[in-house]
Amino acid sequence: MNIVTRTFRSLLGVTLVIALTIPSNSYASTPATQSNGPSDPHEVENFMDGFFRRADVKTMLVGAVVAIVSGDKVQLNKGYGYSNLKLRSLVDPDRTLFRVASISKTITATAVMQLAEQGKVDLDADVNRYMAGVSIPNRTGTTLTLKHLLTHTSGFDYTDGTEDEGDPSEAPLPLESFVKEQLPTVVRKPGEAFRYDNYGYDVLGYAVQSVTGKPFEKVAANEIFTPLGMVNSSFALTPNVQSRMATPYDGEGNPLPQYATIPSILPDGGMISTGADMARFMLAQLNGGKAIGSGSSILNATSINAMQRLSVSIHPGIPGVGYGFESSYPSLNNGQYVVDKSGVSSGFQSHLWLLPDRKAGLFVALNSTRDAKKLRAALIQAFMDHYYPKTNETETLTPLHLKRQQLQRFEGEYSDLRMKYLHYGITAHDDGLTVNDSNGEHELIPIEPLLFRDSEGKLAAFKEDDKGNIAYFSYSKADSWSERLPDRKLYADVPDNHPYAKFIYYAQQQSLLRKEEEPAFRPEETITRAEFVGQLMTLAGDPLSNEPSLFVDTNNQRYASEIQTALEYGIIKGTPGGRFEPNRPMTRQEAAMALTRALLIGLGSAGAVPLEAELKGDTDPWAIKGVENVVARGYYGPEVVKDAEGKVDYRSKQPMLRQEAAAMFYRFP
Template sequence: MNRMGKYGSKLAVTALAVAVLAGSGPVPGVSAESGPAGPQAPEEVERFVDAFFNQPDIQKQMAGAAVAVVKDDRVLLNKGYGYANVEQKLPVDPDRTIFRVASVSKVITATGVMQLAEQGKLDLNADVSKYLGEVRIGNRTDVPLTMRHLLMNATGFEYGDLSDSTTTDLSKEVSLKQYLLNNSPTIIRQPGQFYRYDNLGFTIQGYVIEQVAGQPFGDYVQKHIFQPLGMTNSDFRLTSENLKRLAVPYNQLGDILPTLGTVPTEFPGGGMLSTGSDMARFMMAHLNGGKIGSTAILSEATIRDMHKPQLAIHPKLPNMAYGFEYSNRQDANGQYVVEKSGDVDGYHSGMWLIPDQKVGVFITVNKDFEFRKPFFKAFMNHYYPAAGKQADAHGPLSSSLAEFAGTYSDLRNRMWTSRIRAENGKLIVQDPLGEHVLHEIEPLLFQDDQGVKAAFKRNEKGEVQAFYYDLKLDSWSEKLPQPRPYDDVGPQHPYGAYISHLRQLDVIGEESGDNLFRPEQPITREQFIGWLIRWSGIAPSKQKPVFADVADSPYAQHIQAAQELGLIQGSGGDRFFPQQPLTRQEAATIVWRMAFNHLHVTPKEAKIAGHTDSWAVEGVRFAVAKVLYGPEVIEDQNGAADYRSTQPMLRQEAAVLLSRFADHLF
């Protein structure tokens, strides 16, 4: 869970994991002598993990971390590294230092759901509306939503991420019922047909637990999961006591982040607080047939159901179990692994279970520095080295690869566009992480040169409908039709490709009803925010706007969402001036705030010429460094770019800024 509903973190994590500590080789100072036997001796596991954390890049960047490794019913490692509070040099104590585990919370929520299903108190395949009381979910399809769909992240909701999931008011109390009454979703795609990460779906699961069990979600989890397992330092509430032991969160620059509460207060999709010790106990229960010692929280049969594939774009590329996920399968070295990660500003967690080996690994950190993927890859290379090379590509098996070519829009983050073309018996994918070559290894299943798999799905007519690539973990992408061209944007228009891109993503349409884009007209502040929020995939807010002058704006709730995300601050107290032209430096600052606050992008250096107001310098430098502009910006003889910061931004220039921001982010 992230302030943008994990939206930002997933993008950032994908890129950082590629760029930081690739982890393909051995950890310095540790041999691979243990071979495929897996972790056995606590002393050897500690040497391995110590060596990982002693790497200079890790030492330089990290704040603190807790790591747990379990096998069978034993804890092989439970250790803290670095500092829970850097300024006070307070070391991480794995037994007492509390971290936000963010979306790892979802597997605890799923465990609660499966307990009630096992007891016959709810039916995973029944229409979920029977468990929702006063809460109503709109459905534009003829297929009812079930608990199984919710557990698989296959809800079909229009939006799964909302902007108001955190608060600085730690005394604020928002119940699950009130939250869902205020934010009830609408189903626009057939449930069960598409995979898309969905925070709102797990919030609904927590509310169903309340309804069926007849007690608050947090009380249920304490009584039926935490207490039986001896997880004495875990909670879904940020109490005054655990606040004292909460690791201080830091951003990527090492600045302290504010302590936030969650909305709703007990947030089933991402509000759990825990320690390394407690998460070790949870993993052991899941690896030992649902029990620790003689205490059982689930039956062995239910545990098996939770750990097996439930939704897959291809049988060899699964996406979801119940609550658990599958990702980066190439890093598992042929082992069967289910996992769950969690991301919120300043905290990042990862949990991996290898059920066949009864081995579990958990890591949690308190800084926006990504090393979970390199850590797990190093762990697997050390303890379960790959038996041989990855599956060979067999050349094109389909009669024509051309049917896969096209533009695909991520179902969760519209800004993530994959452009696919067929070339010399291969598919070439262009996305925000670069260009990738895919080789067909089975019908509809592909693999890149690094062993990362991708797959396509057909609809009932046999047409290619969806695409998933294991570099982008949280959603399938939908194949898009070609957009209708605007009458005033011809094929040779210098900004035409960017305008067409945003129209194809349904970010912009016929705002005036005459199929004219008016590319050289200045964009207003409200229009730009409307484009930005639609393009991000975040739902418009349902809260009352804080700005007094936006009530009549068609973008009022988009503006409120941007305010809740900290992207805009308004002008002159409680006024936003929605119809005022947006300056170029204002636009650059808004996208920079999104990049820095939610995608954990670090500041960029760039030579800029001309006048830029001091408050906008970082944003303009970012826009120039990432070349988020068209032919309107020209470099001088010294390589400095005059961004024309104080001039109004034209609509065609706004299209370039947003289109190139996604394509050039990493």
């Protein structure tokens, strides 16, 4: 059986999904007291050397390059650690190449803004005008524009393609072919909601290619890299580029092979660069688009300001997104105006941090994903606390008294727009709101009609629709908002006091049961293998496979596409005879293994490492790891009870009931 292997693209962005929970007790703060910032190269180097001498930093580091600029000067461009551990090769800040992943979006946005300056594109015009041979389906009646793509508000049904790391020796997939093969549909009104959009930036890159009549990578090289003197930057993995790449390392410290992107030229995340080159790009961004020292310019000041204006936000008190830039960690801003962009790919992480009002910037790239998010955050915090420390001149947020009746409008179940399996249950009480999510329970206190604050000072906000109803929520995720799910429709056999009621109605609200619309839920009936896989893949939210069914007994199944997709992802397996047995009841141990495999390939936010638990009862050897993992993570309902010794009889070989599957999906991830 030949299987097309797929991985969850969302895994590449998982480190920027959950916003840092460092307390922040203000918004729209008064600017900090004037600081000289990073203005002395010797002092800057001493400061950064001290940071990398820290014991905690040493445990997280393999190799890094750091560039710091201010005014029109490079204050630091230095390598730390190794580009290759085995060879003990040091990082060369001028020559060692790193993948900067999604920082590439700032280059793509720059290319679009250049065309807008030249009058070749209109940011408010229909994007299909600029897409040679491509027409994006749109069900909304609202025009999709370049501006929507720039601000991650396209309304696409899918925003992450299945871009596995490719073999550099294989034939490259052209950008045009990729765009056509991965074509999504606009299903939400463009401009209405923020959902981080990798595919949207690939569309922008293809628009640049279509309008100019030149390959995107050539436009980036000729119009951006060359004028700025970024002689070592590229979107193409040529043999010369590959020979100078830092070796990437995974979270366990294992070296990874160099890889190509799919497509081979990837506007949303394929750029490769050095510390020296990124310093030149930062200087242009901080000096009105001018290339320092050459007299040339890549953009005018108006376009630069437009890129750095965080024009889309759920609330004025919470920083949003601009053209290529965003505000990933507002709790680290220390009252300064900051725009930034992070990048995450296999074995590499990076961050670009700009303070436009201070004309200062920081860039860091790492060649390991081991504690890389923690290291990036620690570096940014150290930089900000050293050069732009917090002051006491912050605005006090006074609680706003709202009656419980006024707060009830916010109640409901909310699902993340990018990762729908991440959900928030919100209930009102006399003093505010209670939010239940995968991180526990949180209390929100109102400080404005649509703005709230938790006990740590982190802000949350809601957005109304055009009728004044609550439609969206933003709290602990930096890369998308959450939508309010439809009100539940009562089943005759699931009253409010049913022990599985909240799980069952969650499945209904998430449309996991869309192919089974019936007046009764039948909670104590067994769930078939086809139904379980169909609901799991609906919850995953990724595009379904267009490949024909490889199982001989699923061709005419209503869940045929979901089953084929799960097979391609490696979530399920068939019998030696090529059968899936879709109508057979799903056993509890089979369900546990399917969910664990989904975690291992990147679905969910709980992490890929299976957990262990104390089991009793009978479980087949092939399923023990999966059952232990599900039990340890609590992916079950009231049917599972620990004994006095903390052991669990999962009843592994029994068929899973429909109500039990609903509980499993509610608890996930």
